Amino acid sequence: MTTTPKRLRQQGFGLVELMIAMTLGLILIGGVGYLYIGSRGAFRTSDNLSRMQENGRYALEVISRDIRMAGYAGCGNMASVVMRTIANPPVPTLNAQNAIVDYDNGAGWANPTAIIRSAGDVLAVMAAYSNGVNLTGNLAPANANIQIAGNPDNFKQGDVLTVTNCQYADVFKVTNVPGHANPTTLTHANSSNNGNRVGTYGPDAFVMRVDQRTYFIGSNPAGNRALYRVGLDGVAEELVEHVYDMQFVYGLDNNADVAADQYVAAPTAAQLPTIVSVRVNLLMESRDDNIATAAQTVVFNNGNFHAPDRRLYQVFSATVSVRNRLPAS
Template identity: 30%
Template sequence: MYKQQGISLVELMVSITVGLVLMAGVVQLFLSSKVTFTTQQAIARVQETGRLAIDFISEDIRMAGYVGCLNTANSSDQFVNYLNNGETTLYNFAVPAEGIDEDQIDVSYPDHSSNSDVLLLRSANGAAVGVTGNTAKDRIYIENTDFEEDGCDEDEDKYSGICKEDILVIADCTKGRVFQVTEIEGSSTSDTVTLFHSDDDGFTPGNNIADSGDDATEKENYFFSDAQVFVATSTFYYIDDGTSGRPSLFREINGESQELLAGVEQMQVTYALNGGDYREAKDVADWGQLTGIRVELLVSSDDDNVLQDVQLYTFNGQEDQNPGDKRLRQVFTSTISVRSRMPLMEIGK
């Protein structure tokens, strides 16, 4: 009899079948692990994006209307705006916050997604610069804390973080003024820098008051060494298409826009007046009565088909949302008080 060499066709087919079964198990295990990893990664990314977005917005809301130790809720009659068009959207620093709803149109607001609100916050929350002496009617003397040669546009030097044409706030604990710098005098070695605020043409928006009045009869318009100077900021938060082509959260500060976080699809904002119920921007009659803001964000994962089933969620009071792309989505909501609008409590109460 001949000795058997190799394997038979039946043995080969059995081996292939067993190998296919084992391979199917390995593939199934790999796919299951991949789905789990993808889902966990999407959850982590969505939660991180939502947390950071709420942190960014909340911090700026809390600081809205900040002008040093001056409480504008109790001293609004002592907060004076020297700017031209001081009641317009960009320059109305007496009001800490405003906004528009998704169906409102305002050309003074940045271009944004049509299904999201826009939030505007005004404050003077930059680094404070001390006043070195009594102010004069057309100028302010401040500390030279930092010098940056050609640090501003058009090769202008920057002093204490301030450039010519910046909009500033000077305030003590009883009064505040908003003005635009029209000229700066100083040097890299000087301890004091002089800021001028004339009503000369050629500045945007410019000042509508040339000086602070006679120091002999209008002393209430003057400031002393207990005052501080801040750079005034107008900050917009809105949703628009980012560099990836997907919706992102944007922040624009004094005209400079920055994409903060990708994946923030929608933002809805409501406002409380004098601690009352929250309402939409179009229902706010007096923004000066604002005390709190509620922000609701819808954040989605980067990739499609993260979930095996279509996800249902509730956003802005609408239930059973069904995008159909099987992205992971989560709603983040936060209610924040505007600190500058909180009344001061008397000691012992």
């Protein structure tokens, strides 16, 4: 009897096959990793760019809104109003001289805050804010307090207010805690005012909040440059982060035709009442470094800005008219 030996068949994978499979796997993993790193970098760039643009648009809008309202006192023409300030310590008089004040690169500005100014110009804008509340009591004769219809504008102790009938106006500081009764009494005692009496006003007079809002770039607690705003109360408010530089150019009306005849970066004190427009230039930076492939160079404020790092930088600009110096339509 003849027996045929069984053929031995290979089982499993050979060494060469395993090495080929491992090589293909490494290539596949490397490709996936490359795609992940690329998409992550693209997302990081897109995210930083969108945040920078959002911050830039917001900062530009906030500053522009206050510039438009500069010098507003609730009346059509502030120049025709006889303004008297009794608030003490004294606050700047709400007039054409103080409506817009420039401190070129911070020169001459007394910083009332603990925030260190980092760079750029400083702009102070003064106006009356809120919708205005009519007087309802203690109208005449001149009185040590006034009464208004409720307190819809939430006036508080220490606020600087103006009462005006568009012929006369008094600027005073509130010394009591008004509350929200109807009527609401606003006192202006000698403790915070030079005298405790304002002029005689009728029911056509109204009360508005007065403030001088000053914009500057300072270092925030995280060590980043940020746009700050400080009012007459001396409290600094951080508005938006990563504002690297801020420059203003002012349009002057030299011949009383209510149009800008020249633009200057540092107007003199005599030129401040002739400002009819302001060109706002903001240089924004991205939140993260090492986004750009190389340090950027961008045109800013009529010059080249060379970035000190590899962040993204973008310029936001707008020219804003001072509404209260334009002719009535």
